[in-house]
Amino acid sequence: MNVNKRTLGIAIVAGLASGISTAAMARDTIQIAGSSTVLPFASIVAEEFGASFPQFDTPVVGSGGSGGGLRQFCQGVGENTIDIANSSRAIRSAEIENCNANGVEEILEVMFGYDGIVFASRIDRESFELTPSHVFAAAAAELNIDGETVENPYTRWSEIDDSLPDQEIVLVIPASNHGTREVFEEKVLHLGCDAYDMEGEACDALRGDGRIIEIAGDYTETLARLDAQEDAVGVFGLSFYDQNRDRLQVATVDGVTPSLETIGSGEYPVSRPLFFYVKGEHLDQIPGLAEYTEFFLDEMTSGFGSPLEDAGLIPMDDGERDEALEAFQARTVATGE
Amino acid sequence: MNTITQASRGERLAIIERSLASRHRQEKRFRRLGLAAVVTGMVLVLILFASILMRGLPAFWQATFYLDIHFDSDIVNVSERPIQQEGESNADFRERDFTWQSEVGRVNWQQLIDNALAEALGEEIEPQQTRDLRALVTSAERRTLRDRFIEDQSLLGETHTIKLLASANVDVWIKGNINRDLPDSQQQLSAQTREWADHLYEEGVITNAFSTALFLNTDSRSSLASAGLAGAFMGSLFMMLIVMLLSIPIGVASAIYLEEFAPKNRLTDLIEININNLAAVPSIVFGLLGAAIFIGYLRLPLSAPLVGGLVLTLMTLPTIIIATRAALRSIPNSIRQAALGMGASKVQTVFHHVLPLALPGILTGSILGVAQALGETAPLLLIGMNAFVSNIPATPFDQASALPVQIYLWQGNELRNFFEARTSAAIIVLLALMLSLNALAIWLRKKLETRW
Numbered sequence: 001m002n003v004n005k006r007t008l009g010i011a012i013v014a015g016l017a018s019g020i021s022t023a024a025m026a027r028d029t030i031q032i033a034g035s036s037t038v039l040p041f042a043s044i045v046a047e048e049f050g051a052s053f054p055q056f057d058t059p060v061v062g063s064g065g066s067g068g069g070l071r072q073f074c075q076g077v078g079e080n081t082i083d084i085a086n087s088s089r090a091i092r093s094a095e096i097e098n099c100n101a102n103g104v105e106e107i108l109e110v111m112f113g114y115d116g117i118v119f120a121s122r123i124d125r126e127s128f129e130l131t132p133s134h135v136f137a138a139a140a141a142e143l144n145i146d147g148e149t150v151e152n153p154y155t156r157w158s159e160i161d162d163s164l165p166d167q168e169i170v171l172v173i174p175a176s177n178h179g180t181r182e183v184f185e186e187k188v189l190h191l192g193c194d195a196y197d198m199e200g201e202a203c204d205a206l207r208g209d210g211r212i213i214e215i216a217g218d219y220t221e222t223l224a225r226l227d228a229q230e231d232a233v234g235v236f237g238l239s240f241y242d243q244n245r246d247r248l249q250v251a252t253v254d255g256v257t258p259s260l261e262t263i264g265s266g267e268y269p270v271s272r273p274l275f276f277y278v279k280g281e282h283l284d285q286i287p288g289l290a291e292y293t294e295f296f297l298d299e300m301t302s303g304f305g306s307p308l309e310d311a312g313l314i315p316m317d318d319g320e321r322d323e324a325l326e327a328f329q330a331r332t333v334a335t336g337e
Numbered sequence: 338m339n340t341i342t343q344a345s346r347g348e349r350l351a352i353i354e355r356s357l358a359s360r361h362r363q364e365k366r367f368r369r370l371g372l373a374a375v376v377t378g379m380v381l382v383l384i385l386f387a388s389i390l391m392r393g394l395p396a397f398w399q400a401t402f403y404l405d406i407h408f409d410s411d412i413v414n415v416s417e418r419p420i421q422q423e424g425e426s427n428a429d430f431r432e433r434d435f436t437w438q439s440e441v442g443r444v445n446w447q448q449l450i451d452n453a454l455a456e457a458l459g460e461e462i463e464p465q466q467t468r469d470l471r472a473l474v475t476s477a478e479r480r481t482l483r484d485r486f487i488e489d490q491s492l493l494g495e496t497h498t499i500k501l502l503a504s505a506n507v508d509v510w511i512k513g514n515i516n517r518d519l520p521d522s523q524q525q526l527s528a529q530t531r532e533w534a535d536h537l538y539e540e541g542v543i544t545n546a547f548s549t550a551l552f553l554n555t556d557s558r559s560s561l562a563s564a565g566l567a568g569a570f571m572g573s574l575f576m577m578l579i580v581m582l583l584s585i586p587i588g589v590a591s592a593i594y595l596e597e598f599a600p601k602n603r604l605t606d607l608i609e610i611n612i613n614n615l616a617a618v619p620s621i622v623f624g625l626l627g628a629a630i631f632i633g634y635l636r637l638p639l640s641a642p643l644v645g646g647l648v649l650t651l652m653t654l655p656t657i658i659i660a661t662r663a664a665l666r667s668i669p670n671s672i673r674q675a676a677l678g679m680g681a682s683k684v685q686t687v688f689h690h691v692l693p694l695a696l697p698g699i700l701t702g703s704i705l706g707v708a709q710a711l712g713e714t715a716p717l718l719l720i721g722m723n724a725f726v727s728n729i730p731a732t733p734f735d736q737a738s739a740l741p742v743q744i745y746l747w748q749g750n751e752l753r754n755f756f757e758a759r760t761s762a763a764i765i766v767l768l769a770l771m772l773s774l775n776a777l778a779i780w781l782r783k784k785l786e787t788r789w
Contacts, residue, residue, distance in 0.1 A: 029736055031639055033724070040751065043558035043725040050727060051480050054438045060640055060736040062724030080636045123523070218749045243751045245523045246515050307476065307559055 034069020239312020
């Protein structure tokens with residue numbers, strides 16, 4: 001009896017150990033992490049991919065923001081590191097160095113479409129017609145007014161410009177873990193900064209008196225802020241706004257209303273390309289990794305009239321798509337900005 | 338003291354009465370305060386439950402089509418399913434079967450749904466209306482048809498009434514979760530789709546049927562209406578199994594040793610203090626530890642219930658040790674002395690007499706510990722269990738989500754009108770699980786309780 005119990009115990013331990021070691025050695029499922037903007041798109045592709053290829057598992061898509069995803073991506077090569085990092089901005093050279101230091105040499109950049117960034121306010125409040133300089137005047141810590149650098153004096157939008165509503169300034173923006181933040185700074189703040197004849201660090205310095213609220217979570221958190229603070233104006237992705245049109249109204253930027261058409265044509269200024277990064281070292285290890293990438297770039301998946309367009313992605317044109325696919329198939333390694 | 342003894346009898350009585358009255362007032366005040374505290378607590382809990390139930394219950398019923406689908410042999414034009422030949426290896430056969438399944442997957446199943454919808458509407462559908470038509474049924478249902486066909490190829494050429502989920506936005510529209518008076522520009526569905534949905538609802542083609550999808554499907558992003566809890570439920574189940582298998586034996590064994598056998602010295606005091614400290618450590622810290630040790634060092638897979646279970650085991654251990662020690666301590670020493678007096682060894686005393694009496698307390702503590710682990714979210718986020726997974730995990734090594742994490746993920750979904758209710762429905766499921774675990778704990782305690 002005693003012997004039986006002991007052998008049973010040994011068998012259980014051995015079973016567990018072998019289970020752990022086999023799990024650590026072979027993974028069949030593609031593991032993805034990164035940008036919360038790309039997450040819905042990547043999840044849709046993952047689901048469609050799993051349903052269309054019975055021989056491959058459905059990829060697993062995690063979030064963590066563009067920066068978080070690329071950090072995980074660069075942790076090294078092996079079964080317990082991710083295969084793909086989603087990003088709403090291009091990889092930085094510092095990140096490439098970090099990757100290389102950890103043995104990730106073959107970083108394959110795949111661009112798959114565009115996304116617009118919109119300003120939206122509650123549907124029951126006034127509507128906004130913004131320009132980058134309005135936003136900068138509302139957000140900056142210091143402003144150059146009549147040749148003098150002064151602390152931001154504005155508390156109401158109407159003080160900045162008569163055309164804006166007479167409403168308290170509260171701006172809800174993504175925190176710096178989001179790729180969206182970088183686009184917000186580059187395509188809005190820096191332009192506004194130029195308009196105020198300012199440069200350098202002052203362009204990114206935001207006021208600290210509670211009128212700028214940084215959100216580290218996703219857009220639902222931004223929406224919750226707008227529910228709590230009626231006057232707030234929030235920064236959203238176009239697709240999020242699109243699915244909550246009954247609660248939000250969108251602001252024009254430079255007189256252009258954001259839409260699939262105006263962003264696709266480049267008329268609406270605040271847009272950015274979306275990327276994912278494939279770990280070349282894993283292409284031969286993880287089944288389906290190359291197929292997933294090619295499936296993602298297929299016109300049926302991410303072109304015009306595709307499920308991704310329905311979900312709010314602004315598709316690339318055929319030329320750009322072919323270019324992205326060729327670059328991937330030729331295994332062109334990303335060089336960073 | 339002096340004043341009372343020196344005073345006359347009448348004065349003495351007056352003093353006593355005054356103090357008595359003030360003590361009675363104090364007692365009444367305290368009772369009322371206590372009652373008020375209990376009532377406030379109850380009211381708050383009631384409000385919480387009522388709001389969750391009110392928001393979540395409607396999501397258990399979902400707008401569902403009953404459509405007569407004709408498996409048109411012109412559209413479903415595929416070869417025969419391969420049959421394993423004699424002498425053919427399993428791998429070769431599987432390869433051929435996958436090829437066949439891919440072929441079936443390429444059939445335009447959506448067309449079958451479109452045709453059935455046109456039939457139900459009794460209208461010719463213009464090509465430019467296809468988009469409006471396809472907004473009615475959720476997109477994953479074309480795969481339901483494919484899977485039905487893969488299961489049973491005799492469907493070919495026949496017409497069957499098949500239950501298909503309406504799209505999330507149709508569900509929102511029919512339940513009135515979006516303001517129906519909003520102008521077209523703020524609606525999610527086109528005017529044409531809304532009109533069709535209303536028409537089909539009146540005709541009874543769309544009904545509000547109990548949503549089995551919520552329980553049987555995994556999470557979905559491409560077809561929001563079919564998002565369900567099955568994957569998260571299995572993930573949680575695997576984790577709880579691991580937590581129970583590891584933390585209860587280890588926890589109970591260490592508690593017995595510390596309480597009954599270990600010498601009382603500096604070292605055991607230090608261990609005891611640290612166990613108490615561990616019980617107070619925020620759960621996110623265990624997540625960080627788990628990510629570093631299990632994933633970083635032991636190289637276990639990301640997002641796996643195995644790792645989640647190990648992390649939650651670490652978190653639950655102190656709770657179980659403390660509960661078990663308290664249960665052991667509550668057994669009167671006379672029991673131990675009697676057993677020892679009858680000549681039982683120390684081990685016999687503990688396992689034959691003390692442990693059975695302490696069992697109800699140990700079980701209650703363990704179940705409550707496991708219930709707490711079931712509701713834990715924060716550490717799971719750090720080991721990648723907040724990923725989007727659309728497979729039901731078959732083993733604890735497969736990637737999975739967990740129930741509380743699924744609530745968190747749905748709470749963050751873009752389509753607020755649909756997922757606000759769905760999130761509350763998931764909360765109801767989780768609460769129901771927790772309440773039944775707690776009820777089990779109470780029942781076990783009542784059943785096993787021994788009085789002396």
